[in-house]
Amino acid sequence: QKHxxxxxxxxxxxxxxxxxxxxxxxxxxxxxxxxxxVVASCFFEASxxxxxxxxxxxxRLGGSVIGFxxxxxxxxAKKGETLADSVKxxxxxxxxxxxxxxxxxxxxxxxxxxxxxxxxxGDGSNxxxxxxxxxxxxxxETQGTLQGLTIAFVGDLKYGRTVHSLTQALSLFGCKFYFIxxxxxxxxxxxxxxxxxxxxxxEICDSMEEVMDEIDILYMTRVQKERFDETEYxxxxxxxVLTPEVLEGAKDSLKILHPLPRIDEIAIEVDDxxxxxxxxxxxxxxxxxxxxxxxxxxxxx
Ligand code: CP
Numbered sequence: 151q152k153h154x155x156x157x158x159x160x161x162x163x164x165x166x167x168x169x170x171x172x173x174x175x176x177x178x179x180x181x182x183x184x185x186x187x188v189v190a191s192c193f194f195e196a197s198x199x200x201x202x203x204x205x206x207x208x209x210r211l212g213g214s215v216i217g218f219x220x221x222x223x224x225x226x227a228k229k230g231e232t233l234a235d236s237v238k239x240x241x242x243x244x245x246x247x248x249x250x251x252x253x254x255x256x257x258x259x260x261x262x263x264x265x266x267x268x269x270x271x272g273d274g275s276n277x278x279x280x281x282x283x284x285x286x287x288x289x290x291e292t293q294g295t296l297q298g299l300t301i302a303f304v305g306d307l308k309y310g311r312t313v314h315s316l317t318q319a320l321s322l323f324g325c326k327f328y329f330i331x332x333x334x335x336x337x338x339x340x341x342x343x344x345x346x347x348x349x350x351x352x353e354i355c356d357s358m359e360e361v362m363d364e365i366d367i368l369y370m371t372r373v374q375k376e377r378f379d380e381t382e383y384x385x386x387x388x389x390x391v392l393t394p395e396v397l398e399g400a401k402d403s404l405k406i407l408h409p410l411p412r413i414d415e416i417a418i419e420v421d422d423x424x425x426x427x428x429x430x431x432x433x434x435x436x437x438x439x440x441x442x443x444x445x446x447x448x449x450x451x
Contacts, residue, residue: 152446153261154269157279157315162322165286169296171441172287172434183444184213190244191217192236193271194251199410200271200280203435204248211440213447216244237263246447267446275309275377281409282315284438285369288431292405293366296320302328302361304390305371305415308335312409313371321345327352328361332386335373358390363399368392368425370408370415393417397425407431 160168189208193201197219205215217240233256241247241264249260250271257270257277272278290296301320303313307329317327318341327345329337329352336354345352355361358368373387391414392406408416408428420426 151261151264152267153257153264154267154279154442154446155257155261156270156277157282157319160279160319165283165319165322168283168438168441168445169287169290171444172283172437173291175440175444176434176437180211180440180444182212183448184208184211187213187245187447188243189213189215189217189246189248189443189447190240191215191248192240192250193217193219194249194256195272196220197250197271199432199435200250200278203284203432204271204280204439207436207439207443210436211443213245213443217248233259234263237268238265241265241268246443269442269446272311275311275314275374277315278311278409279315280435280439280442281312282319283442284431284435285312285316285407285409286319287438287441288407288427288434289367289405291434292427293403296323296325298324298326299366300326300328300361300364301367301369302330302355302358302365303337303369303371304330304358304392306335306373306377306386307331307337307371309374309377310371313337313369314341316369317341317345321348321350325350328365329354330356330358330361330390332373332389334382334386358392358396359398362397363401365404366401368400368404368406370406370412370428372408372411372413372415375413388414391415391417392420394419394423397423400425 237260246267248269254274254276256273261268405427406425
């Protein structure tokens, strides 16, 4: 079974294969690649981009989708069914099982009970490997390489699963990182230790301005209100806001990415600058997820 649980399960050559496949699928549609295959898309936690881009990816490759979003999962939980039982049943209906769940480790647990490949679409604040695949594809598309880039990560680096997955993946490509976050939301120690052990060059900084002229990618993230109580949230919200003024001195080739949704961390005026690339990034979710599904489900690709 090719379960997709954590980005750290991928080698550099596997990531490169997925990116190459996404590049091809963006220019050349394959409407029959998943013909006759059924994918269960089960979101135990809210999603717009991940769910809809997965479902678009499946349908554009000729496959069919079954599943639910979080409103149905609430009724599953109300009935008292365990995740293991839900997984055993749902995996018997499809050829792959795409799953988002609020608990860290839920996708790994599901893979122990599933009869088909499980694809982690986000588990709590742990991992979001398919977001990383579209991020890597987008970085490659905008910079022509993944090797040796300088990338600043800004916002909620503690709970931000997209940052956790992406730094692990980019550490295979000799990139340099700057981490910019409110103190209460800094990168977890275990991930910093992991980067140090791998000899990755990273620095913790106070502001975006101090690194602006050096960076190739500015990766903004949202402070995730749903992971705080109200009193904690007001202390960490809106500390880092990107405006056109903050971008002064940026390289012409700089691109701003954001997994979306945004709240106020990127001012609307930034959308009109040549640096903004987050909506193209969201669209790339379709091609990156098509590439992954094709490689997981179609042995002939
Ligand atoms: N980027 C992302 O995971 O967005 P959704 O929560 O809308 O899926």
